[in-house]
Amino acid sequence: MLLSVVRREKRRRWALVAAVAVTLIAVPAAVKAVAPSSAQADAGRLRTLILRSAPQPYQGYAESVGSMALPELPNSGNLTSLLNGKTRLRVWYASPEESRVSVLTAAGEQDIYRTIGNAYSWDYETNLLTQLVGEPPIRTPRAGDLLPPELARRLLGAVPQDPVTPLPSRRIAGIAAPGLRLIPADPATTLGQIDVWADQITGLPLAVEVTARGQNSPVLTTAFAELRQTRPLLDFPARLPGSGYSVTNAPDIAYDLGALAQVQLPGKIAGRELRTGAENSQGAGVYGSGLAAFVVVAVPRDLGAAISDAAARAGSAPVQLNTGNGQALQISPASLLIVRSTKTRRWFLLAGTVTPGLLHLAATELSGLPR
Structure with a gap:
C-alpha cells in the first residue's frame, strides 16, 4: 500500500506513491478565465481555457479509477485506494480558496475543507x-487532487508548451x-499521453x-458523473459538542516518511534543479520540471531497510553503485529506487514518473555525497 490522505495520516504515507503524486501536487496552475470565440474550440484554445478555468465554480460527483499494481511498502498508508482502485468523490467548489471534497466510503466519509486562510479535515468514522x-x-x-479539474490543470500546466491534438467529443x-x-515531449518521463x-x-x-508510455490502456482515469457549474452553498465545519477536535500541521512528505531534517539535499542532482523545498529541504525535495520531476527523501535507517526489503519482495532488481547499493522497482509509470550509501550509511528514497536511468544517475550522485 502507498501514501494516503483518505485515512489515518500520521507517518503512514509516501513510498512508491511519490512517483505519481509528484505530478499531481508539484505544479500550480492559475490563469485568467476567457471565453472562446466560437463554439468549436480547437485543441490549443481548449488547453488555454482549461488552464484558465480555476475561478469557475462547480459542484458534483466524480469517480477516479487507478490500475497500478502497487506493492505494500512501509509507512505508506492507504493511497492504494487512489492509485489502484475506485475512489468516489463529492465536491463543492466555490473558488480556489473555498471548497469541500468528500471521499465516500463504506464506513462514511472523510472530508477536506478549504476556507480563506484555513484548511480542515473531518473523519465521519472517528x-x-x-x-x-x-x-x-x-x-x-x-484525494481531491484526482478530481478532473485539479488533475487536468496540474498535468497540462506542467508542460504548457508541449503540443496537443484534438480528440473526438x-x-x-x-x-x-x-x-x-x-x-x-521530454523523453525522461514515463507518462505516454494525457487525454x-x-x-x-x-x-x-x-x-x-493518463496512460503510461508504451501502454494502450490508461493507468488512471477520473470523470464526473454528475455536475452543475454553479456556486455551491458551503457549510464549513464547526466544533460541535461530542465531537473531537485537534490541530496539526498540514500533512507533508518530509513528516510522513520521517525524513532526516539534518540532511541538506544538494541544489542539483542528475542535472535537475531542486524545485521544491530549496530554502529548507528538511531532508525531502522535488527535482526537475514538467512531467519528468522526481522526489528525493533522506529516510531513517530502519525505514530505508524496510522499504528495500519490501521492494525486493515485490520483484525489484538489485542496484550496485560505486558508493552504494539498493533496490530498483518499476510499476509503470512509476519508478522507485531505494539506495544506501556505503560512504555515509545514509538511505535515500527516489521516486517519480521518470525513467529508471534518471533515478540511477541521481542515486549515484547522492550516494557519493560527503556526510
Missing part, C-alpha cells in the same frame, strides 16, 4: 475535526465535451485519462 496548519513545501497529496455528465491529447475532455465554454475539465 467523529474528529482537525485543523490543518501551514503550507508545507511538498504537501501530501489528497464525449458526453460527460450531460455535457458534450471536446477533448485533447498531450504527448509529453482531457472539457466544457468548451467554461474550460472546466470533465474527464482525464
Whole structure:
C-alpha cells in the first residue's frame, strides 16, 4: 500500500506513491478565465481555457479509477485506494480558496475543507475535526487532487508548451465535451499521453485519462458523473459538542516518511534543479520540471531497510553503485529506487514518473555525497 490522505495520516504515507503524486501536487496552475470565440474550440484554445478555468465554480460527483499494481511498502498508508482502485468523490467548489471534497466510503466519509486562510479535515468514522496548519513545501497529496479539474490543470500546466491534438467529443455528465491529447515531449518521463475532455465554454475539465508510455490502456482515469457549474452553498465545519477536535500541521512528505531534517539535499542532482523545498529541504525535495520531476527523501535507517526489503519482495532488481547499493522497482509509470550509501550509511528514497536511468544517475550522485 502507498501514501494516503483518505485515512489515518500520521507517518503512514509516501513510498512508491511519490512517483505519481509528484505530478499531481508539484505544479500550480492559475490563469485568467476567457471565453472562446466560437463554439468549436480547437485543441490549443481548449488547453488555454482549461488552464484558465480555476475561478469557475462547480459542484458534483466524480469517480477516479487507478490500475497500478502497487506493492505494500512501509509507512505508506492507504493511497492504494487512489492509485489502484475506485475512489468516489463529492465536491463543492466555490473558488480556489473555498471548497469541500468528500471521499465516500463504506464506513462514511472523510472530508477536506478549504476556507480563506484555513484548511480542515473531518473523519465521519472517528467523529474528529482537525485543523490543518501551514503550507508545507511538498504537501501530501489528497484525494481531491484526482478530481478532473485539479488533475487536468496540474498535468497540462506542467508542460504548457508541449503540443496537443484534438480528440473526438464525449458526453460527460450531460455535457458534450471536446477533448485533447498531450504527448509529453521530454523523453525522461514515463507518462505516454494525457487525454482531457472539457466544457468548451467554461474550460472546466470533465474527464482525464493518463496512460503510461508504451501502454494502450490508461493507468488512471477520473470523470464526473454528475455536475452543475454553479456556486455551491458551503457549510464549513464547526466544533460541535461530542465531537473531537485537534490541530496539526498540514500533512507533508518530509513528516510522513520521517525524513532526516539534518540532511541538506544538494541544489542539483542528475542535472535537475531542486524545485521544491530549496530554502529548507528538511531532508525531502522535488527535482526537475514538467512531467519528468522526481522526489528525493533522506529516510531513517530502519525505514530505508524496510522499504528495500519490501521492494525486493515485490520483484525489484538489485542496484550496485560505486558508493552504494539498493533496490530498483518499476510499476509503470512509476519508478522507485531505494539506495544506501556505503560512504555515509545514509538511505535515500527516489521516486517519480521518470525513467529508471534518471533515478540511477541521481542515486549515484547522492550516494557519493560527503556526510
